[in-house]
Amino acid sequence: MDFASFFANYGLIILLVVLLVFMFWSSRRRMQKQKLEQEAKARETVPGSEVLLQGGVYGTIVEYDAENLDEPAHVEIAPGTIIRVHSQAILRVVNPVTGIVTEDEFIDAEASEEGYIEGVADGEITSISDDQKRASAEKKDNPEV
Known part of the structure; x- marks a missing residue:
């Protein structure tokens, strides 16, 4: 059996296996990257941090539970005006607070x-x-x- 007949018989199967392995690898890599980004966002999301919400509203975190994401986050959007939002509504941390001791x-x-x-x-x-x-x-x- 020469190379040409082997590739003609099994080439498509080999190509499909290689594509499946590549898709699995790239998907896993992307998920790991997203997990690291979520963990970094959770570390930065502490009371006093300025955040951008999904709706384009800027506010300051008053209360946030990074361990229980089902609990709403309390965000102050104006002095004395605190709203409760789902923790996933926080798009990104604009000005993370540094030097705060947990x-x-x-x-x-x-x-x-x-x-x-x-x-x-x-x-x-x-x-x-x-x-x-x-x-x-x-x-x-x-x-x-």
Whole structure:
């Protein structure tokens, strides 16, 4: 049996198998990429983040449960106006909040320091924004830090 007769008999089957394998591989790769993008969006979707909703409305996340996507997200679209939207209605995060400590991270840090965080026990730190202002002021005073 020579190559030409083998290809004439089995060429179409081989081609179909190769196409099926390629389709399966590319579909799986696309699904993995989408999953990574969804996980990244879920990490960025925290209270205080500015988001764009499916309808073209911009707002700020007030409450969002990344673990239970059936729960509605609470989005503030104007000062004092909070709407509830399905978590999948959030198209993308426009301005992600950086430097925010999640509750789990805070509990872990608190446990590792045996319940004592410097400044909190003495009432020095009143909020995250005050702490950030103090840090930026110290940075301006001492640019080498």
